[in-house]
Amino acid sequence: MKAINLEKIKNRIKTYFSNPANCMLVFFFCVFLGLSIYPITAMIKEMFVVHAGIEKTLITAKKGSFTLYHVQKLFIPSEWSVTSFYIPFKNSFLLGLFGAILAIIFGGVTAWLMTRSNLVHKKIIGTLFMFPYLMPAWTLAQFWIYLFQNSNVMSGNKGIMQSLFGICMPQWFVYGLFPCVIVNSLHFAPFAYILIGGILQNMDATLEESAQILKANRLRIVRKVTLPIVMPALLSTFLLVFSSGFASYAVPVFLGGAVRFYTLASKMKAMINAGYMGQAYIIAAVMILCGIIILMINQKYTNKRRSFTTVTGKSGQVSLVNLKKANRPISIAMIILTVCFSVVPLIVFALQTIQRVPGDYSVSNWTLDFWIGKDLDAYKMGMVGGILVGQDFLMALLRLVLLSLACSAFAGTAGLFIGYSVVRNRRTRLSKMVEAMSFFPYLIPTIAFAAIYLALASTKTFSFLYNSFALLVLVGGVKYLPFASRGCINSMLQVSSEIEEAAILMNVPWYKRIFRILVPIQKTSIFSGYLLPIVSAMREVDLFALIVANSRYMLTTMLLAFNQTGYDQYASAITLLIIVIVLVINQVSSKLTGASISQSVGSYNKQ
Amino acid sequence: MKRLAIVLACALTFSCLAGCGEKDTTTSAEPAAEVNETNAEPVADGNEVDDEEPTFDTEIEKTLYEASKMSDEELYEKAKGETNKTVVYSTTSLAATAVETFLAKYPDLTIEVSDIGEADMFTKLSTEVGSAADGADMALLQNAYRVNNELISEDLLYNYFPEALKGVVEEGYQDPTAILFVSKLIFINKSDASVEDLKNVWELTETKYKDKVFFKNPADEPVGMNFLIMLTSDEWNKKLSDAYKSYFGKEWDNSAEYKSCAYEFLDKFLANCNYTYTADGGICGGIAEGEPGSVGLFVFSKLRTNEVARENLQIAATGNDGKGIEGFAGFMYPTYAQVCADTDTPYTCALFINYLLSEEGGAAWNNEDNMGTYLANTSIALVPDSTGLDKEVDYWLDRCVIEDGDYLAANYAEVYEYIASRIN
The missing domain is CATH 3.40.190.10 (Periplasmic binding protein-like II)
Known part of the structure; x- marks a missing residue:
């Protein structure tokens, strides 16, 4: 009897693993378990031990011994906890909340105009509207300062608005919560535009037409028909943008530092600088916890929406609202607005790179030395002239491009297999777990993520990775895996299992089914899954700064070094180059394969 | 006599390092090295010296x-x-x-x-x-x-x-x-002749300098934090007290709400600091191009490549008819x-x-x-x-606050929290 049972179990296991999708699922479950459990246990440990330095002095205990000091210090109400945790938490929350609301307003209105109206010049507006998302958020923050700083606030330096039009904006407009909210919302508005636009485009137009026939006015139709339909997408967008704004670091550093506006992420970095490692890790854990809660709420609502969309179906006809006389003014206003936050920042960065003395816009102060000069003062960075003639720079550029491609290959390919295995095992518990776990790296704050992997690479087993290019690829690949896996899961969901089943009947091996059937069918959306990791790696600074062997190793870490040493012209030149490279990659891939960032982002909401 | 001096120096060094606030029993490499080096000194009369080989x-x-x-x-x-x-x-x-x-x-x-x-x-x-x-x-x-x-x-x-x-x-x-050593000095924008030279660091605590003292946020720059903590040491507290008396014409009132004169200085100085710039180059360029009377604390070397800064900024240490600023002129690390x-x-x-x-x-x-x-x-x-523009290191060491590892070890935690609560 026992032998029969054992045989039965053995056969079941054999049958289970004869399906490659199951093998992949188990493999990724094990990998994610390691990738999730290691950082979590490492973080939890750091939260409750005494570290060398200031903690050892304060706690008067041996390094490595257990302590609740960090938790008590950070959470028990006191002047310290208020300034170190509660106020930054409030700031992060407000930044996330208002940033998400405004992003939805900007993106949602644009999405409606682009999909549901007869607005003219849609192509140019659509292209330009994506620029702020392709640019690193901190470049927009820098641009905001260049634009609005004035002699009445903080630095007292004139910005473009004051220099050209004599306009001086008040301090709250230039520094603090307000500009952080605006910049974050501008950066994420394209995100909202794509997500909401996707729903509006697929919405059954007959619903609105029926309301129109029943003589409902336009406002009532939007309120009673359109909004309820897009509400789940709005919520989903809101939660994703809120989550990104909540964890925002670079924007508050640029726009908040002057008025002592700290967020959880900037406070965490300050804690690390001072050696308060335990409290820094607790802040990181709080951010992860908030991220998990947001993710759970998001999944709850996206699940609801899925059933809603199924009922509604897809309309073959979309009736466009006639904007009549308002069409051209709205179109011009949209073009001006999008140019202001897409093309003008590029021009401003370009101008920064040709100023001998920063801030002096006069033609007599212009020089190309920072690009092609051969005898400049950048010797401190190991360079001897303009960035285009320095070998260090070209090598750093090459390494950054290679790293971006490698991270993309890693994340994209892993994402493809995850997508395949998750979709083929849809509704199993393991599949749901792998899908949720693949999103985990997105939730870990970048600085903590880098520190944890640095520690991992210093262990005996993984020491071969230390200071290597492979470690950068691993860290980048894992960090950007959520982008790729989400995209691939969604693209695989769109392919009927019958196609593959037919191939199985023909005895086509699994790898051929994936690469000869599934990938060609969904090549555009799969390639889009590869594109987002490239773009993300191209503009990433904090993730790699700790792991690279040398700050001159990559273009982005070089940029950080230039920023820290105050070589503004070089920093602007590198920023400009990164933006241009990202835009070129996006355009080229869009032309060649039809894949673009808008598709990568859009895939988040197509479940 | 020489032997006694050696033994005393050895004991002093050891007690100094042992008293760095470490209460655990972790053995530092430092005392061992000191003892060994001392033991290795050639001594004329070996009878009273520890003959053990260094360990x-x-x-x-x-x-x-x-x-x-x-x-x-x-x-x-x-x-x-x-x-x-x-x-x-x-x-x-x-x-x-x-x-x-x-x-x-x-x-x-x-x-x-x-x-x-x-x-x-x-x-x-x-x-x-x-x-x-x-x-x-x-x-x-x-x-x-x-x-x-x-x-x-x-x-x-x-x-x-x-x-x-x-x-x-x-x-x-x-x-x-x-x-x-690297120096970070106090500079003032003197592009307008009506701006007076800085004579005393307590001027920087006045309300007229609110948001006009540009300094990298010490929470982001540890050497800046160390400098602020060093101000509470006896040596710099005394200099700040003297500067207080000279500026306000009265002794610092030790019955006041502050633990020491330096704490009062920190409280009022930090209230006036402006952290708009995140790099020294930005502070240098920013105040050089900015409002006359703006003050900056940044690395001296930034002046070398910025012609406008050299023209518009005055080094507080060398202003005031060569007498310089009373209190301190910057810091070194x-x-x-x-x-x-x-x-x-x-x-x-x-x-x-x-x-x-x-x-x-x-x-x-x-x-x-x-x-x-x-x-x-x-x-x-x-x-x-x-x-x-530069001068010998001794000139700056006389005028600038310099890090002292022992003082920082003993006082860092307490003063850090005081400062942190004022920069947040």
């Missing part, structure tokens, strides 16, 4: 101790036997120039430098030293507090200082070995050279530190294209920079 916790410590007594030629011969590459982590990018000239002089050695940011330096060293990772062999780093309390006291870094320079470099900068506890190239590290302390090695910083950086080996004359 070391690790082979590297022993090697470094032996290396400290060797000549450069002997070290070079030993270093040639070290087949592995020596990796130097450095917060100062000019270390690359020093490495270049070092290799020209010692072509049989392999050494390379990695630029690492200050905050990342501590994370990297505390992670990799003693682990399986193949990282740094030595480091050139700043921030006396964290170097002492996170790395040296944990036996992750060992000190090396050449015996031959013991009478040359000031004792306070031999352990940990300082190779150079050392860059230390330390050897990693798990290095496999100790002789190369020792030779490189010798080189950095020499005129030849120091030339990477001490040259006419640089200013605001001074060699710890003060027997080497300062090479005047092309602007003619």
Whole structure:
């Protein structure tokens, strides 16, 4: 009897693993378990031990011994906890909340105009509207300062608005919560535009037409028909943008530092600088916890929406609202607005790179030395002239491009297999777990993520990775895996299992089914899954700064070094180059394969 | 008498290091090294001296101790036997120039430098030293507090200082070995002739300077935090009290709400600080182009490349008809050279530190294209920079607050929290 049972179990296991999708699922479950459990246990440990330095002095205990000091210090109400945790938490929350609301307003209105109206010049507006998302958020923050700083606030330096039009904006407009909210919302508005636009485009137009026939006015139709339909997408967008704004670091550093506006992420970095490692890790854990809660709420609502969309179906006809006389003014206003936050920042960065003395816009102060000069003062960075003639720079550029491609290959390919295995095992518990776990790296704050992997690479087993290019690829690949896996899961969901089943009947091996059937069918959306990791790696600074062997190793870490040493012209030149490279990659891939960032982002909401 | 002095010096050094606020029983490498060096002193009458051979916790410590007594030629011969590459982590990018000239002089050695940011330096060293990772062999780093309390006291870094320079470099900068100092000075925009020179640091606490004192946020720049903490030391508290009396015409009232005069200064000074700029270059350019009367505290070297700054800014130390600003004129912080506890190239590290302390090695910083950086080996004359603005290190040391590792170790935690609550 026992032998029969054992045989039965053995056969079941054999049958289970004869399906490659199951093998992949188990493999990724094990990998994610390691990738999730290691950082979590490492973080939890750091939260409750005494570290060398200031903690050892304060706690008067041996390094490595257990302590609740960090938790008590950070959470028990006191002047310290208020300034170190509660106020930054409030700031992060407000930044996330208002940033998400405004992003939805900007993106949602644009999405409606682009999909549901007869607005003219849609192509140019659509292209330009994506620029702020392709640019690193901190470049927009820098641009905001260049634009609005004035002699009445903080630095007292004139910005473009004051220099050209004599306009001086008040301090709250230039520094603090307000500009952080605006910049974050501008950066994420394209995100909202794509997500909401996707729903509006697929919405059954007959619903609105029926309301129109029943003589409902336009406002009532939007309120009673359109909004309820897009509400789940709005919520989903809101939660994703809120989550990104909540964890925002670079924007508050640029726009908040002057008025002592700290967020959880900037406070965490300050804690690390001072050696308060335990409290820094607790802040990181709080951010992860908030991220998990947001993710759970998001999944709850996206699940609801899925059933809603199924009922509604897809309309073959979309009736466009006639904007009549308002069409051209709205179109011009949209073009001006999008140019202001897409093309003008590029021009401003370009101008920064040709100023001998920063801030002096006069033609007599212009020089190309920072690009092609051969005898400049950048010797401190190991360079001897303009960035285009320095070998260090070209090598750093090459390494950054290679790293971006490698991270993309890693994340994209892993994402493809995850997508395949998750979709083929849809509704199993393991599949749901792998899908949720693949999103985990997105939730870990970048600085903590880098520190944890640095520690991992210093262990005996993984020491071969230390200071290597492979470690950068691993860290980048894992960090950007959520982008790729989400995209691939969604693209695989769109392919009927019958196609593959037919191939199985023909005895086509699994790898051929994936690469000869599934990938060609969904090549555009799969390639889009590869594109987002490239773009993300191209503009990433904090993730790699700790792991690279040398700050001159990559273009982005070089940029950080230039920023820290105050070589503004070089920093602007590198920023400009990164933006241009990202835009070129996006355009080229869009032309060649039809894949673009808008598709990568859009895939988040197509479940 | 000499023996007594040696024993007393030994005891004093040991008690000083033991009293750095560490209550656990972790053994520091430092006291051991001191004892050993003292024991190794040649003494005429050996009867009253401890004849024991120096003892070391690790082979590297022993090697470094032996290396400290060797000549450069002997070290070079030993270093040639070290087949592995020596990796130097450095917060100062000019270390690359020093490495270049070092290799020209010692072509049989392999050494390379990695630029690492200050905050990342501590994370990297505390992670990799003693682990399986193949990282740094030595480091050139700043921030006396964290170097002492996170790395040296944990036996992750060992000190090396050449015996031959013991009478040359000031004792306070031999352990940990300082190779150079960087100065951050107070400047005022004097582009308008009606702006008066700064005469006293207490002026910077007045409401007219609200948001007009530009300074890198000390929460983001540890050497800035160390400077502020150092102000509460007896020495600088006294100078601030004297400046208070001179400025307000009365003694500082010790019955007031503040723990000391320095605490009051910190409270009011920090309330006026403006953290708009995140880099020294930004502060320099910003106040040079900005409003007359704006004040900045940034690295002196930024003036060399900024013509407008040289024209518009006045160094507070040299203003006021040459009398300078009362209180302090800025601050200085050392860059230390330390050897990693798990290095496999100790002789190369020792030779490189010798080189950095020499005129030849120091030339990477001490040259006419640089200013605001001074060699710890003060027997080497300062090479005047092309602007003619710089002065010898002693001039600045008299006027600037300088980090003291022992004071920071004992007081960092308390004063940090006081400051942190005022910069948030």
